[in-house]
Amino acid sequence: MLTELQRFTLRAALDRIVPGDEFPSASAAGVEKFVLTLFETEPNLLPIYRVGLDLLAERGFKDLTTDEQDEILHEIEGTPFGRSIIQQGIEGYYGDPGNGGNVDGIGWEMVGFKVSG
Amino acid sequence: MKHYDAIVIGAGAGGGVAANVLAQAGLKVLILERGRHLTFASTGRDHLRNHRLSQYGHSTGPELEGNPRVFIDETGIAAKLHPHQGGYNNNASGVGSGTLVYGGQAWRFHPLDFRMASTYGVPEGSSLADWPITYEELAPFYERVEQEVGVSGGPPASQMPDRAAYPMPPLPETKKGKRLKEGADQLGWDTQRVPLLINSVPRDGRPACINCQHCVGFACPVDAKNGTQNTMIARALASGNCTLETGAVATRLVVNGDQVIGVRYLLDGIETVVQSTNVFLACGAIESARLMLISGIGGDAVGRNLQGHYYATGAGLMPDPIWDGIGPGATISTIKFNHGNEGVIGGAMMADDFIVLPIVFAKWHRPAHVPAWGQANKDWMKHAYRRFVTVGGPVHEIPNPECRVTLDPSVKDRYGLPVARLSGTTHPETVKTTAFMIERAKEWLVASGAEEVWANPPQLHLSAGQHQAGTCRMGEDRSVSVVDRHGKVHGLRNLFVTDGSVHVTNGGFNPVLTIMALAYRTAQATLVQG
Numbered sequence: 227m228l229t230e231l232q233r234f235t236l237r238a239a240l241d242r243i244v245p246g247d248e249f250p251s252a253s254a255a256g257v258e259k260f261v262l263t264l265f266e267t268e269p270n271l272l273p274i275y276r277v278g279l280d281l282l283a284e285r286g287f288k289d290l291t292t293d294e295q296d297e298i299l300h301e302i303e304g305t306p307f308g309r310s311i312i313q314q315g316i317e318g319y320y321g322d323p324g325n326g327g328n329v330d331g332i333g334w335e336m337v338g339f340k341v342s343g
Numbered sequence: 344m345k346h347y348d349a350i351v352i353g354a355g356a357g358g359g360v361a362a363n364v365l366a367q368a369g370l371k372v373l374i375l376e377r378g379r380h381l382t383f384a385s386t387g388r389d390h391l392r393n394h395r396l397s398q399y400g401h402s403t404g405p406e407l408e409g410n411p412r413v414f415i416d417e418t419g420i421a422a423k424l425h426p427h428q429g430g431y432n433n434n435a436s437g438v439g440s441g442t443l444v445y446g447g448q449a450w451r452f453h454p455l456d457f458r459m460a461s462t463y464g465v466p467e468g469s470s471l472a473d474w475p476i477t478y479e480e481l482a483p484f485y486e487r488v489e490q491e492v493g494v495s496g497g498p499p500a501s502q503m504p505d506r507a508a509y510p511m512p513p514l515p516e517t518k519k520g521k522r523l524k525e526g527a528d529q530l531g532w533d534t535q536r537v538p539l540l541i542n543s544v545p546r547d548g549r550p551a552c553i554n555c556q557h558c559v560g561f562a563c564p565v566d567a568k569n570g571t572q573n574t575m576i577a578r579a580l581a582s583g584n585c586t587l588e589t590g591a592v593a594t595r596l597v598v599n600g601d602q603v604i605g606v607r608y609l610l611d612g613i614e615t616v617v618q619s620t621n622v623f624l625a626c627g628a629i630e631s632a633r634l635m636l637i638s639g640i641g642g643d644a645v646g647r648n649l650q651g652h653y654y655a656t657g658a659g660l661m662p663d664p665i666w667d668g669i670g671p672g673a674t675i676s677t678i679k680f681n682h683g684n685e686g687v688i689g690g691a692m693m694a695d696d697f698i699v700l701p702i703v704f705a706k707w708h709r710p711a712h713v714p715a716w717g718q719a720n721k722d723w724m725k726h727a728y729r730r731f732v733t734v735g736g737p738v739h740e741i742p743n744p745e746c747r748v749t750l751d752p753s754v755k756d757r758y759g760l761p762v763a764r765l766s767g768t769t770h771p772e773t774v775k776t777t778a779f780m781i782e783r784a785k786e787w788l789v790a791s792g793a794e795e796v797w798a799n800p801p802q803l804h805l806s807a808g809q810h811q812a813g814t815c816r817m818g819e820d821r822s823v824s825v826v827d828r829h830g831k832v833h834g835l836r837n838l839f840v841t842d843g844s845v846h847v848t849n850g851g852f853n854p855v856l857t858i859m860a861l862a863y864r865t866a867q868a869t870l871v872q873g
Contacts, residue, residue: 243716312716320701322390337728339701340668343555
């Protein structure tokens with residue numbers, strides 16, 4: 227679906243959208259899996275991601291410092307790819323675990339959302 | 344050809360109530376519902392695919408493929424939309440329709456909501472009008488649906504006429520409800536608990552609410568939410584007088600002279616025609632108008648005055664966490680500002696919200712100074728979610744006759760029928776009232792201790808959505824209305840409309856109780872007229 231370089235780039239970008247601190251980063255919380263799963267039901271997203279990830283990869287995104295990565299994400303946040311990856315990064319982290327992200331409800335635990343019944 | 348006493352098209356709020364009133368009177372009733380039986384087990388709790396947030400679809404109908412609409416935006420650009428996309432103005436499709444997934448706020452309209460033109464005059468360019476009926480005429484039917492469908496709440500608001508108590512006590516008060524009550528008390532605003540079509544005590548063979556966090560937008564895990572599917576329709580079926588066909592898509596009302604002589608519908612791809620003495624149309628304001636237009640029924644007024652509600656919402660951040668997770672979450676309200684506001688027309692009921700899911704919080708409630716991503720966004724989510732409160736409510740829309748449902752000239756649905764084309768925007772007075780109400784919402788939050796308050800400024804757009812109304816307006820003048828004071832379509836002796844379509848105006852309240860009360864009244868009127 228994605229090349230290895232695209233995957234590494236995706237992971238690096240998602241981890242700037244929701245960085246790790248005392249709570250896990252996006253990819254550690256399953257958001258990468260969320261995005262890959264979403265391509266199955268939203269196939270129109272895949273070409274947008276491929277183009278965007280290739281552009282980031284050309285700039286060596288995955289090996290840049292976090293400050294440099296943030297700078298690039300700020301640059302592209304208004305583009306179709308930028309809007310998508312930000313939107314889906316947040317959806318994966320805070321949506322329900324049934325969608326593949328928010329593993330073990332870690333995003334919910336962080337904000338303090340608890341399910342009873 | 345099969346003949347029934349009554350055919351009800353659409354098993355939602357209005358259709359469900361009408362069907363049961365008729366079936367209990369001994370009439371042979373057929374309900375046609377295009378959706379299916381839905382349950383909590385079959386629909387689940389997907390936070391990205393529900394009727395609160397339909398980001399990638401929804402599990403409660405209509406099916407995403409084959410049911411498009413065309414939406415003309417404020418700049419005149421047309422877009423073909425699927426049911427889960429903004430602008431489609433969707434309602435759930437299934438037995439119970441929106442009542443399966445609603446939060447169930449059970450408001451009566453205010454007496455002045457029926458007399459808007461007399462109270463405020465008619466702003467230029469609007470179709471603001473009085474209803475041909477009064478609050479007093481509808482009050483007995485409000486009471487019946489409160490009792491028969493089942494409302495918890497109370498005591499009723501002081502601004503409303505004397506009335507019977509709600510049949511069930513209110514659901515538990517929440518921490519945020521208490522805080523907002525203190526704020527309102529300080530302002531001298533009187534408040535009441537939000538009346539809800541949810542069991543606060545076991546009733547009708549079903550349990551009380553378990554106070555879960557997934558109410559509005561989802562089916563209830565314990566069936567404590569009172570929709571028509573588990574009350575009126577269930578009783579209609581139990582009477583032995585009612586047949587419910589699901590997956591049955593009405594395609595045309597066949598008219599001869601002054602009556603509907605048949606209803607055509609598709610079931611599993613096979614077209615059937617059925618006959619009945621009376622026909623009750625209850626597909627919601629968009630689809631009822633569409634079926635009338637497809638059938639060549641009614642004049643120019645059909646499909647006009649499409650309206651729903653603007654929401655005047657203020658958001659605030661409390662100094663301490665006040666999220667206690669006790670659902671459904673809408674607990675306190677004021678109707679102090681529904682009328683009598685200086686310089687604006689009408690107003691709105693204001694209440695706190697149902698429990699806001701984290702992803703909805705992230706998407707809809709982030710103030711402008713918080714970045715959309717990165718560490719600062721994460722910090723905000725971490726520290727703000729449990730301190731967050733929102734209050735707001737449905738603003739009385741000032742209708743515009745150019746807000747319309749028409750038939751799209753080219754786009755067809757999966758059955759080859761022309762789809763609904765939605766166009767127009769509300770009247771600018773609605774925006775003005777919304778801006779006024781947003782300030783009241785902020786005022787309430789500040790008085791309740793919010794350290795920071797914010798809101799999105801209202802903009803002119805078409806509102807219809809789950810509160811869609813107005814497209815088969817009730818009235819006496821046949822050139823600008825579609826049904827008479829009993830919900831009977833002008834010029835036809837056996838076609839009635841029993842959904843939000845008939846609302847002349849849509850109140851500053853959630854409209855479902857009014858839809859149900861009017862359906863009750865219309866169905867009953869047909870019984871006594873024989």
